[in-house]
Amino acid sequence: MRRRLVPFALLAVLAASSLALRDLRGRDAQARQRWYKGNTHTHTLNSDGDSHPDDVAKWYKEHGYAFLVLTDHNVLTDVTALNALHGLDERFLIIRGEEVTDRVADKSIHINALAPERLVPPQGGSSVVDVIQRDVNAIRAAGAEPHLNHPNFGWSVTADELAQVKDLKLFEVFNGHPMVNNEGGGGVPGLEQAWDQILSRGITLYGLATDDAHHFKPSNDPLAARPGQGWIFVRADTLTPKAIVDAIARGDFYASTGVELRDYRVTPTEITVDVKPTFFSKYRVQFIGQGGAVLSEVTANPATYRITGREGYVRAKVLESNGAAAWTQPVRVAR
Numbered sequence: 453m454r455r456r457l458v459p460f461a462l463l464a465v466l467a468a469s470s471l472a473l474r475d476l477r478g479r480d481a482q483a484r485q486r487w488y489k490g491n492t493h494t495h496t497l498n499s500d501g502d503s504h505p506d507d508v509a510k511w512y513k514e515h516g517y518a519f520l521v522l523t524d525h526n527v528l529t530d531v532t533a534l535n536a537l538h539g540l541d542e543r544f545l546i547i548r549g550e551e552v553t554d555r556v557a558d559k560s561i562h563i564n565a566l567a568p569e570r571l572v573p574p575q576g577g578s579s580v581v582d583v584i585q586r587d588v589n590a591i592r593a594a595g596a597e598p599h600l601n602h603p604n605f606g607w608s609v610t611a612d613e614l615a616q617v618k619d620l621k622l623f624e625v626f627n628g629h630p631m632v633n634n635e636g637g638g639g640v641p642g643l644e645q646a647w648d649q650i651l652s653r654g655i656t657l658y659g660l661a662t663d664d665a666h667h668f669k670p671s672n673d674p675l676a677a678r679p680g681q682g683w684i685f686v687r688a689d690t691l692t693p694k695a696i697v698d699a700i701a702r703g704d705f706y707a708s709t710g711v712e713l714r715d716y717r718v719t720p721t722e723i724t725v726d727v728k729p730t731f732f733s734k735y736r737v738q739f740i741g742q743g744g745a746v747l748s749e750v751t752a753n754p755a756t757y758r759i760t761g762r763e764g765y766v767r768a769k770v771l772e773s774n775g776a777a778a779w780t781q782p783v784r785v786a787r
Contacts, residue, residue, distance in 0.1 A: 508665075644779075736751050
């Protein structure tokens with residue numbers, strides 16, 4: 453029986469939508485692309501951050517990021533002047549964004565809008581699922597790509613609730629804020645476990661890492677939300693808002709808290725993860741499938757997984773010996 457390798461996307465648009473099939477189109481196309489490091493969740497004093505947008509942009513530019521999305525709570529910051537001052541062709545770009553901040557009962561619902569055409573007010577609703585769906589619909593109506601933030605913040609969004617939302621393809625599998633419960637607890641699954649629960653239901657969902665930075669000034673506060681905790685590397689043709697957001701929307705990125713890849717390749721028969729090593733670290737790569745099962749663990753670099761056709765989906769997690777990690781996006785494997 454022939455194996456088919458497809459990402460979590462609608463079959464009608466597979467040829468244009470997936471990281472896997474982008475790889476299958478050949479190395480020439482990839483040779484024209486670059487990996488751009490960026491953060492999609494950042495705050496300034498326009499909401500509850502402690503620093504001016506100018507200082508925030510400067511921090512990311514000086515620390516080697518290629519792009520930054522400013523996402524203040526229910527505020528859309530004009531980034532025109534910031535790009536005039538800090539932007540550099542193919543080197544640094546600021547993208548406008550908003551953290552649509554909503555709630556229902558005691559649940560906090562926060563959804564980022566990437567590159568909206570206008571401010572998106574929180575829509576409210578009768579339940580967690582209803583609020584998320586209304587906000588997602590409003591974000592898309594504003595021409596933006598939505599991503600759900602920190603589901604375990606306030607224990608607000610369960611995997612089952614997230615699985616019911618339509619037209620949402622992005623969530624944070626890691627958020628660097630110190631109070632968002634990435635690892636779960638008290639019987640609530642961590643974000644990676646929740647991700648596998650959703651993927652195992654055949655639902656398209658890509659995982660982001662962000663820092664959710666609020667605090668850029670010196671402080672001894674152990675609960676300060678610092679920059680540089682999590683980010684993504686986006687594979688795109690060029691550094692423009694449309695190219696970056698479109699690539700994120702189709703899953704052409706990996707998430708990281710400190711691991712960098714030289715390459716990530718998918719063919720009909722295998723998946724290869726090539727880590728860019730540091731001299732002081734060792735690495736292991738887990739290939740993960742249906743139900744969160746570890747299909748294979750590899751210490752060789754590059755690490756390769758041979759597809760059997762029985763996995764349901766395959767994603768990779770790179771674990772670094774000092775605690776950093778990287779997550780590739782899931783690829784569906786079907787007979």
